[in-house]
Amino acid sequence: MAYSYLPFPELKKTPAVVVDSFHPNGLVLSHWRGAPVPDELREDTSAGMVLQALKQDWPELKKYHRATANHFDIDALVGVWALLNPVLAGQHEELLRQVAIIGDFRELNLSAPHAEEALQLVCWINAEEKSRFYPPFGAYELEENEVVASIPKFEFFLQAFTEVLLHPQEYRTLWQPEFEQVMQRHAQMHGPETNLTALPALGLVVLETPEPVHYYALFSRTAGFDIVLACYQDQRYEVECKYTTWVDIASRPTLPRPDLRPLARHLNSLETSGRSWAADGPTDTGPLLRLQGQELSKAQRYGNPQERPVYSSSLTPAQMVREVSAFLEEVFREVKPKKYWTWAEVREFNLNSTKK
Structure with missing residues (x-):
């Protein structure tokens, strides 16, 4: 099962696994309200649903070779990346779940397994997104809408994420400033x-x-x-x-x-x-x-x-x-x-x- 990224506008002609989004032309793995997700795959995050489908070797996954989302955020990125990298995703399943939870719900639980590693990855994504692209929800101020404007983000992060996942300390200068700020304020919130x-x-x-x-x-x-x-x-x-x-x-x-x-x-x-x-x-x-x-x-x-x-x-x-x-x-x-x-x-x- 070899997946590749499909820009969302091409979904009308090419069926795909639709992550963190809606579209009739494919298998929807999304926590968006009302999404037609099989009960056996439901989790709180869309990335969690993808990880669950991969873990169960969900039969319908074999019908598709492309994965897409109509916007860029951390949950969508992790879900699409997992389909493109199923072996690594299985090896880092719980870490990736924490990345999606922190990124989407902003609920940092330092007692959860891999929470600090997940926070490092989230902070790296945030730093690179702000320095290289527009900020989250910043597409409202662009001429392009999010569906189109998010494509370069996916193309960059889907390629770069693997190395940071495997070697986070090599990217410390990028994730450390926000990471330290969060940890300091976390101490305030729990003190x-x-x-x-x-x-x-x-x-x-x-x-x-x-x-x-x-x-x-x-x-x-x-x-x-x-x-x-x-x-x-x-x-x-x-x-x-x-x-x-x-x-x-x-x-x-x-x-x-x-x-x-x-x-x-x-x-x-x-x-x-x-x-x-x-x-x-x-x-x-x-x-x-x-x-x-x-x-x-x-x-x-x-x-x-x-x-x-x-x-x-x-x-x-x-x-x-x-x-x-x-x-x-x-x-x-x-x-x-x-x-x-x-x-x-x-x-x-x-x-x-x-x-x-």
Whole structure:
């Protein structure tokens, strides 16, 4: 089974394994909501599904010789690379799973096998992507769309990834700066400076920590939760619906993703700082609710919290936690967690929530 990379625009004419994407002309291995993935192959990440298919020697894989994705990110890269390098992928299966989890969900678990090695690889990808190409979600500012603009990224990383996987220390100068920043902030998030309050019934975790940190550190304490209220010094806050509710999670049931815009309107009725609360819609990959300043681009919103301004509110931390919790308690009243919400169900849930 010898696979090669197929640029996504060519998928109309050439069938392929479609990783982390949708298309009828091939075998879809994607955690995108509603993707027609065989139950036996379901995992939380798309790369995990590819690794599972390779491990099981899934019969349908033999029908194809090309692999593709309609966008570049770490999960898609690992999945496509694994199909092109099945023997190496099998030898490094758990490491690659951690690369996909850290890259896609930003959940760094240093107690997981190979977590530090995985973080090194993720940081290398981030460094090279930023220096050689446009940043994640930066295609919004290009003339080309992501489907076309991502092709050179795949061509570079599919060739370069193998050497870095096998010899990461030779690329230390590239991955070390971000790696050290994450490890330092990880210590902050797991030390006495940070307080965590978990509200499992709401899928909410409240993190109180002095300053905004790298996502891999911030979300290292959020596994199993889908909504994060980050509380920083000087009454600065951000509420985020994690990417885990944009996709189909196989490992656990979830609550439907709430629309945070009604909460923003309610907070505006309480806010006296002169700034206004605003939130992204529920179909955004990672909706943020925050006090507005200069409007952020998609790339800036996707970037790490310490890279964007977070403004002080007139609301105290206790008020903020109370208002966010009360909002979620109301919208989730009589709603039970389950697996595999459809977007239609999420829309209906949010329509019903506005009527409560």
